[in-house]
Amino acid sequence: MTATQTAALRVEKLDRVFDVSAPFLSRLLYRQERRYLHAVNDVSFSVPSGGCLSLVGESGCGKSTVARLVTGIYPPSSGQIRFAPGRSGQPLSAQMIFQDPYASLNPRWRVKTIIAEPLRELKLRDTEALVAERVAELLGIVGLNVADGDKFPHEFSGGQRQRISIARALASEPEFLVCDEPTSALDVSVQAQILNLMRRLQDELGLTYLFISHDLSVVRHMSDQIAVMYLGRIVEHAETEVLFADPKHPYTRLLLETIPDVNSPHRDRKIVAGEVPSPLSPPSGCTFHPRCPLAQDRCKTERPNLETKPDGARVACHFA
Numbered sequence: 001m002t003a004t005q006t007a008a009l010r011v012e013k014l015d016r017v018f019d020v021s022a023p024f025l026s027r028l029l030y031r032q033e034r035r036y037l038h039a040v041n042d043v044s045f046s047v048p049s050g051g052c053l054s055l056v057g058e059s060g061c062g063k064s065t066v067a068r069l070v071t072g073i074y075p076p077s078s079g080q081i082r083f084a085p086g087r088s089g090q091p092l093s094a095q096m097i098f099q100d101p102y103a104s105l106n107p108r109w110r111v112k113t114i115i116a117e118p119l120r121e122l123k124l125r126d127t128e129a130l131v132a133e134r135v136a137e138l139l140g141i142v143g144l145n146v147a148d149g150d151k152f153p154h155e156f157s158g159g160q161r162q163r164i165s166i167a168r169a170l171a172s173e174p175e176f177l178v179c180d181e182p183t184s185a186l187d188v189s190v191q192a193q194i195l196n197l198m199r200r201l202q203d204e205l206g207l208t209y210l211f212i213s214h215d216l217s218v219v220r221h222m223s224d225q226i227a228v229m230y231l232g233r234i235v236e237h238a239e240t241e242v243l244f245a246d247p248k249h250p251y252t253r254l255l256l257e258t259i260p261d262v263n264s265p266h267r268d269r270k271i272v273a274g275e276v277p278s279p280l281s282p283p284s285g286c287t288f289h290p291r292c293p294l295a296q297d298r299c300k301t302e303r304p305n306l307e308t309k310p311d312g313a314r315v316a317c318h319f320a
């Protein structure tokens, strides 16, 4: 982020611990201790106003939990989440777009009712005629027809359903959108259409995005910055171009190696070597050390802090 850009969102030292203990009686019978899972651990970042920061990492690294903390679905165990004032002068609030648009759309409601709900709930339009007019406008903004408003969610394809979710999210006139894997349930060609739509909306409506994905190739063209997470922590955070040109953390390099090469005859995605350890008993020192090609003894005992490199990248590795 440059000095002239203001941060729409600042997250500082965010932690979220889940109590995953067995029920009281079985703890008593089997003499089990309470168990805690540290899903998000000391996470700090800021998202420039009008920009896009993506959080990337394998399943279970804590990215969705960060999204849920930022949107207020979960309270943090500790740390700060601060939104800057929006255009109204009030602090921004975030709207969320989910991975599975079908699960997040009421199947019994017509699309126009789904999109109108936030308008009615927040009393953003005074009359039913104005609500209908705004619903038609929102359908147009996301590339659907007015007639689509009379249909039910099951009558649409996955990509169209995600367009409906976006229209509903936009109904409350948010300035900040948290997008949790919004395209990962879609076919590759449809993914590109939804990503293009989201980029266009970002420009036209001046939106700020926090984007969540397990896939670096998906976020590459969306993001100004990328933060790579591993077992609840950010291990590398850099401008997108810097991250792709000079990935420093061995985990970021592994993730980049899994991006399919379009020129390769074997375009299948490679699997990231090794398995993610259980967050219930994370490895000592640097939690990536059991999978790391650079690991030495120090990595088993000493956790590396995020350090800022000359090109601005923040990296947590003793040997990057």
Ligand SMILES: Nc1ncnc2c1ncn2[C@@H]1O[C@H](COP(=O)(O)OP(=O)(O)OP(=O)(O)O)[C@@H](O)[C@H]1O
Binding pocket: 018, 019, 020, 037, 038, 039, 057, 058, 059, 060, 061, 062, 063, 064, 065, 066, 214, 279
């Ligand atoms: N409500 C919860 N209760 C207990 N554990 C949870 C809860 N939510 C998430 N977790 C655990 O926290 C860790 C991080 O989960 P999270 O969903 O944030 O990861 P993720 O990177 O988004 O993965 P995915 O892409 O699979 O959703 C996981 O080990 C998960 O099992």
